[in-house]
Amino acid sequence: MNDVTQILSQIESGYPAVAEQLLPLVYDELRKLAAAKLAQEKPGQTLQATALVHEAYVRLVDVDNVDVWKSRGHFFGAAAEAMRRILVDNARRKQRPKHGGDRSRVDLEAALFMSDERADQLIALEDAWEKLASESPEKAALVKLRYFAGLSHQEAADAVGISRATADRYWSYAKVFLYCEMEDGEKQ
Amino acid sequence: MESNKPSVESIFLAAVERSAEDRSVYLDQVCGNDVDLKLRVDRLLNARSKVGSFLESPAPELDPTIDQPMTEKPGTQIGPYKLLQKLGEGGMGVVYMAEQSEPVERRVALKVIKPGLDTGQVIARFEAERQAVAMMDHPGIAKVFDAGATESGRPYFVMELVKGVST
Numbered sequence: 001m002n003d004v005t006q007i008l009s010q011i012e013s014g015y016p017a018v019a020e021q022l023l024p025l026v027y028d029e030l031r032k033l034a035a036a037k038l039a040q041e042k043p044g045q046t047l048q049a050t051a052l053v054h055e056a057y058v059r060l061v062d063v064d065n066v067d068v069w070k071s072r073g074h075f076f077g078a079a080a081e082a083m084r085r086i087l088v089d090n091a092r093r094k095q096r097p098k099h100g101g102d103r104s105r106v107d108l109e110a111a112l113f114m115s116d117e118r119a120d121q122l123i124a125l126e127d128a129w130e131k132l133a134s135e136s137p138e139k140a141a142l143v144k145l146r147y148f149a150g151l152s153h154q155e156a157a158d159a160v161g162i163s164r165a166t167a168d169r170y171w172s173y174a175k176v177f178l179y180c181e182m183e184d185g186e187k188q
Numbered sequence: 189m190e191s192n193k194p195s196v197e198s199i200f201l202a203a204v205e206r207s208a209e210d211r212s213v214y215l216d217q218v219c220g221n222d223v224d225l226k227l228r229v230d231r232l233l234n235a236r237s238k239v240g241s242f243l244e245s246p247a248p249e250l251d252p253t254i255d256q257p258m259t260e261k262p263g264t265q266i267g268p269y270k271l272l273q274k275l276g277e278g279g280m281g282v283v284y285m286a287e288q289s290e291p292v293e294r295r296v297a298l299k300v301i302k303p304g305l306d307t308g309q310v311i312a313r314f315e316a317e318r319q320a321v322a323m324m325d326h327p328g329i330a331k332v333f334d335a336g337a338t339e340s341g342r343p344y345f346v347m348e349l350v351k352g353v354s355t
Contacts, residue, residue: 050246087247122247136197143243150246172204173197175243176235183235 004029004060008071019074026075027082029056034086049087050150053079073159077141080149087148088126091119121182128181132174139174142167194218196225200232259338260284260300266338269298269346285349296333300344 004025010018033052053076061068061075133140138160145156157167194202199218203211211233219226262284264271269286275297276283286298335345 048246083247147243147247169201172236173200173232175239176200176232179235179239179242180231 002060002062004075005062005065008061008066008074011074012067012070019078022074022078023081026056026060026078027085029060030079030082030086033059048150049083049148053083053149072155073161076145076149076151076155076159080141080144080147080151083148084126084144087122091122091126124182124185125178127185128178131181132177135177136170136174138162139170139177142170143174143178146171193222193225196228196232199225199229203229203233204236260342264338266298266300266344267334267336269296271298281344286346288346295349297347297349298344299347300338301342 004022007018007022007025030052033056037052056079057072057075061071129140129143132143141160142156142162145151145159146153151159153167153171154164157164160167162170199215202218203215206214215226215229219229260266260271260282262271262273266286268289270289271284271286272295273285274282275285281299281301283297283299286296288294288296333346333348335343337343
């Protein structure tokens with residue numbers, strides 16, 4: 001049994017404390033996957049953040065050894081957080097002055113293209129998201145699962161452990177909340 | 189905030205469920221004299237029409253630096269222009285033959301700036317090129333008719349269709 005599967009099955013058996021061990025593992029896997037893809041694939045290929053997350057799930061979670069239904073939420077929770085960190089770190093790096101790095105180096109920092117606008121938008125979203133997270137962690141988790149892990153409305157609701165109807169209400173509020181916060185951020 | 193008042197969120201969610209008429213009655217009633225509360229709820233309600241597809245598609249940012257695919261291709265409609273066939277490709281952009289539908293029907297050359305280039309730099313170069321070409325009115329040089337941005341946010345410009353147009 002691999003580490004991720006083991007942690008998931010421990011969480012299931014009532015040791016929620018191990019959940020935090022998931023994040024670094026998933027984070028590592030996502031970075032490795034992205035780097036490997038960038039090295040292998042033909043130029044012109046785009047890497048979908050959410051496709052990577054799903055691929056990591058298939059690779060890391062041994063569905064024969066865990067309760068798939070319960071473990072999905074934990075896994076995607078960690079994966080969405082990992083992806084958010086990777087993207088936001090990338091955007092922040094983009095905003096810092098350049099140091100003449102070697103662009104042919106195939107690692108995540110060098111190989112990912114992010115336009116200035118995209119980086120700015122992502123940072124703005126991140127700032128707004130932090131506010132939402134302090135106001136309502138469940139809504140923030142929902143946004144994270146949908147946006148960074150690409151889960152559907154229903155999957156995200158299941159992962160957070162709320163009903164679909166509640167998730168829909170949360171989503172409609174979270175969207176306008178984030179939108180307005182980002183608008184305010186722009187004016188400053 | 190006073191604890192006996194419903195939150196901005198709950199007022200917003202309750203207001204969303206109501207018809208436009210009921211909504212203003214409800215808001216007046218629930219917000220009372222609290223102008224600030226009403227403003228905050230109004231702001232969120234107004235934003236609903238603006239959010240559109242905001243956050244609806246997942247984060248797409250993981251693009252390799254080089255040669256990202258152009259989403260524009262023959263058949264793509266950009267404003268009144270329909271891309272027909274690729275005429276050529278250069279360092280900065282791809283030129284298509286396109287069909288303009290209005291205000292006049294004609295064939296034009298449409299150049300879409302390549303993705304993957306630093307956006308600010310591209311727009312600056314693009315603007316300079318556009319001005320330079322617009323200043324020249326010479327039978328040998330293609331006139332610039334129009335410019336704008338495609339749906340994916342890429343600058344494009346539309347030129348007179350002449351043989352041997354530069355990319």
